[in-house]
Amino acid sequence: MDVEEIDPVTGRKTTGHIWNGIRELDTPIPRGVLLFLIATHLFAVLWWFLMPTWPLGATYTKGLLHEDQRTAVEASLREGESARAGWMDKVKSMSFDEIRADEKLMATVRSSGHQLFGDNCAACHGRDAKGGSNYPDLTDDDWIWGGGPEKIAQTLTVGVNSGHPDSRVGQMPAFGRDEMLDRQQVSDVAAYVQSLSDPSKSTAENIEEIDKGREVFQTTCVACHGKEAKGDPELGAPNLTDQHWIYGGSLQTIIDTIHGGREGHMPTWDERLTPVEIKVLALYVNSLGQMEP
Structure with missing residues (x-):
């Protein structure tokens, strides 16, 4: 029969285990912890009965209180609408x-x-x-x-x-890709368009290119953007004389736009919003x- 060993310092029993000369005390779980665990288990069991809990195939237990997050959200939405x-x-x-x-x-x-x-x-x-x-x-x-x-x-x-069916329709043609303008014409009209919003881009070195671009603009672009390049809201054609750009106002970006075209998209919201x-x-x-x- 094992003889119970008592720790001389604390006066408590030991488990008999020793690690590196240290004896393990047989310390009981604090009563407060035990009471807390018992209370939480009792609460969990009670909650199973009060609230929706267990799945039952296509449905679930509704709970004695008949409350769930869906009904709470629906009530909140009704309150907000009211x-x-x-x-x-x-x-x-x-x-x-x-x-x-x-x-x-x-x-x-x-x-x-x-x-x-x-x-x-x-x-x-x-x-x-x-x-x-x-x-x-x-x-x-x-x-x-x-x-x-x-x-x-x-x-x-x-x-x-x-x-x-009544969507606004607007598209910038691909003048370069579809060979409506050659490479030099695309470059010239891009330089002209950039100078409209930033006159500092018009210099003695490129004035001839800009003049040629102006001619291309008058024969190709005025139908949508207007003679003054102010755009046309009825066609969705933007104003080219200000500093506001959707795709960017650098020379290369303007060249890319003229060459490859642009076609923006915005979804319709009449089915999502009232x-x-x-x-x-x-x-x-x-x-x-x-x-x-």
């Missing part, structure tokens, strides 16, 4: 001009529009709406299809080069640039 109903009804019934004239209502529109923008538009245009590579800046008052809220709402509804939400989003986007229609 809270928004008042001002959303105003937005629905009022014209764009009437809404913009109501600063209190516009404050609510901007707040809600900011959330809609973050959820739906920020992936391409950025959370600050300043765009990025191949995506337009929405804060600079430079609009391809028009910047009034009505125009923006239409663009949101039908998209650009989308599958919508007409009122589109209206709110259009007013918000319009307010980013503070542009008058």
